[in-house]
Amino acid sequence: MTTAFTPAPSTMNLPTLPEGWPIGSYDTYEEAQRAVDHLADSKFPVQDVTIVGVDPMVVERVAARLTWGRVLGAGAASGAWLGLFVGLLLSLFTPGAGLAPILIGLASGVVFGVASSAMRYGATRGQRDFVSHSQLVARRYDVLTKPRHAEQGRDLLAALAMRPAVR
Incomplete structure (x- = not known):
């Protein structure tokens, strides 16, 4: 049973529009955060404050060019870590095994890492030969x-x- 003051469980996590009146507008999120921190330091009831990013956009920053060498090297490194982990687990639970499980795990991890990276990169057929990082930003940030x-x-x-x- 729900009351007038408790939202129904099915609507608790649905996106809702922000409420309130604008009391400040800032070019960066850092400035808006500084404003809210100032309000909190001034004993303002910040539980009634909302920071709203207005005019959102996705920004993708290209970090590097992808090459076969970079792809295979990264695949070998990630495979080595996974293989080393599996090899260590096997050596812990196999009495008297020595270094063999660790070395076998490491070698097989490298082989599988290189193979899976090569298959994934080869499947793109050169359509995405770069590494990038995406970020959601806004043109301005309003404090309501x-x-x-x-x-x-x-x-x-x-x-x-x-x-x-203060910087």
Whole structure:
């Protein structure tokens, strides 16, 4: 049974639009975070504050060019770590085995790592010969609060804007 104050379990995690009045707008998330930290330090009821990224975009930054050497080297390294782990586990639970399970695990890990990396990279047929990192960013970040605290929040953030930024 749900009450008027408790959301139904099926709607608890659904995306909802932010509520509140804007009390500040910033170019970076770091500046918005600094503003909310200032509000918290000033004993402002921050449980009523929301930071909203406006005009979101996905930014993909290219880090490096992919080559067969880089792909096979990374596959060998990741396979070696996995093979070493399996070899260590086998040597711990095999009495008197010595280094054989570790070396076999390491060698087979390298072989399987190189083979799986080569198959994955070969399947792309040169369509993605680069490594990149994606990030979700916004053009600006608005700080919102409930209407009952908006005037106090604006005054506190105006006082913060008058102070020099600490780096």
